[in-house]
């Protein structure tokens with residue numbers, strides 16, 4: 001029988017930005033774990049049933065007799081609200097990490113040797129996110145994973161390994177929260193150094209694109225002011241460096257013809273599933289099939305290693321000294337084994353190339369002069385894609401004979417993923433990844 005609380009959550013959860021099940025009917029919400037953390041604060045895990053399959057989500061639930069106006073946006077009911085927004089309650093996380101506390105099944109941990117300052121108060125960042133991040137003062141950012149996948153989150157695994165190696169390109173880890181789910185140690189949250197004087201790559205790239213659009217017609221992208229090419233180059237070099245660090249910290253290998261064929265087959269299957277969900281993609285499927293057929297003919301060997309897996313401009317931040325890379329958890333929708341599997345590092349290169357295209361095009365959507373600006377979008381995208389690739393090679397990123405074919409296939413399979421992602425989350429953005437399948441871009 002559904003409880004009143006579960007009933008409440010049913011309407012609320014589907015409206016959350018981080019809810020991954022959009023586009024599918026919701027059958028049932030069941031509370032599977034409910035742990036009191038302190039007065040008026042509970043840690044709740046719910047199972048959300050869709051198409052007969054359960055996905056688990058993590059919630060921090062607050063209860064107050066009267067919910068103050070400052071928490072009105074977090075209200076779930078008259079007395080129940082999303083407590084991630086309540087700085088009077090979230091300090092619990094810092095306290096518990098500092099003490100390595102165990103609360104019921106929850107284990108709070110800090111990185112050995114680090115001292116956690118428990119004084120800063122939290123704010124939820126307003127990012128377009130698949131999870132929820134709390135910023136504590138100028139010190140920490142704590143990401144609560146919303147959809148829970150049993151197992152250690154690749155982000156925790158990778159960031160702690162790279163930080164231990166002294167990497168300059170990751171934000172220092174401070175702590176995490178874990179629980180056993182289906183018998184597996186599962187990461188619920190990760191807390192890292194908050195990069196105060198940093199800007200995210202997406203915002204920087206958009207500023208550059210805006211500058212170009214605002215410049216006189218005919219002014220080349222390199223002379224328009226706010227040119228991004230030098231940053232794209234530096235980002236390419238940082239990416240190559242992180243790929244080297246990942247190769248040093250985790251196993252590496254090569255794949256040969258049969259596995260490459262299987263990869264091409266996986267891409268075709270993903271395309272078919274995507275076309276079934278977003279029929280517009282069907283008009284472009286031939287271009288992708290051709291790229292995947294060419295990939296199937298590659299004999300290899302193709303080097304593989306741990307990679308970022310969901311690499312785009314929103315995952316990199318420019319600090320005063322260099323680029324820092326965030327969010328090593330792979331594509332949020334994929335199973336953990338797949339996200340942890342060894343891949344060609346070109347997968348990340350392809351992700352970032354797609355992102356330059358996104359940055360160039362997404363500002364066109366609402367503009368009356370979109371047709372005139374389209375060639376400039378192409379120019380900006382091409383210029384920065386080339387600079388990124390030059391920086392990648394300059395930073396020691398290895399490029400091989402079959403890489404054009406592999407890179408093209410990886411870009412198109414990413415664009416397939418993006419079409420589905422946009423259809424579910426931001427339908428007006430679907431034309432952006434669709435343009436990747438057109439020869440004229």
Ligand SMILES: Nc1ncnc2c1ncn2[C@@H]1O[C@H](COP(=O)(O)OP(=O)(O)O)[C@@H](O)[C@H]1O
Pocket residue numbers: 125127128129130131132133141143171192193194195196198200314315317326327
């Ligand atoms: N260490 C950090 N310092 C400053 N800002 C950060 C840090 N980590 C993440 N952010 C900000 O939070 C946003 C979302 O973080 P991310 O890890 O990508 O979350 P998600 O997996 O939910 O997308 C980033 O785009 C960035 O703006």
Ligand SMILES: O=P(O)(O)O[C@H]1O[C@H](CO)[C@@H](O[C@H]2O[C@H](CO)[C@@H](O)[C@H](O)[C@H]2O)[C@H](O)[C@H]1O
Pocket residue numbers: 128129130131202310312313314315327331332351354355356358359418421
């Ligand atoms: O950052 P997340 O792990 O949540 O990644 C998901 O959301 C991203 C959008 O926020 C999405 O990225 C796509 O949009 C970006 C612009 O907003 C663009 O720069 C990327 O190139 C594009 O893929 C990502 O695919 C998704 O997994």
